[in-house]
Amino acid sequence: MTTAREIMHTGARYIPVTETLDRAAQMMRDLEVGALPVADANDRMCGIITDRDIVVKAIAHGKDPARVTVGELCEGTPRWVPADADVRQVLEEMGTHRIRRLPVIDENKRLIGIISEADVAKHLSDTEIASFVERVYVTR
Template identity: 30%
Template sequence: MSTVKKYMSIKREVVSPDDSVQSAIELMVDHDQGSVIVIDDAEHVLGIFTERDVLRHYLTHQTKFLYLKVSEVMSAPVATVSEDTPIQEALEMMTSKNIRRLPVVDSEGRMIGFLSWKELFAKFRREHST
């Protein structure tokens, strides 16, 4: 059975909980993605900052919104998986929780990569194209 390790991406754009919302949005735009994972100095996953977080908080904080810290806006806690998790289990988690990016962590909770629907489909398509 295939595991998450086969499909996960090692590249990662992450932010600190103390980064500004503006810098997180700029990172998302620069890398054409709808979210970034929030990690601490020890690379433990603290949350995720998503397009939905932007929309949900903008109206209540308008003028100071871009200067808020990511920790004030991010979604937490966030679901994670290990690289040894069966891919079917990870896909079921992503589907049931409506998750588009799923952090992959080691045994100590440090982020080592992530799964994304976009990249999963691209890899699957490459592997199964004729």
């Protein structure tokens, strides 16, 4: 059984909900990632901010990224999987909620990694990849 821990990208870091979008963009650049989990004051995940969120929801609307916080753009309920989750659970979570990045937490509910569609693709057959892509990307 392949687990989330085995396919995740390590080194994921939270960004505080009160941090500005320009700082989020700088962190993404420095970490070479396109998304950051967002943490509340209790260091618990309360959302995810993506590079696309910054561009489409803020910059394209003329908002100043130095004045808008990541918390202002986070929407919905954050999704995650435990580190010992089977890869099938990972696929189900990503497919059901049509998400491309999935945080992984340890037994203490702390962020330990993140799984992207590229991480998943490395561990699937061509048929499984096609099914995954259809569930996540194809509009219905």
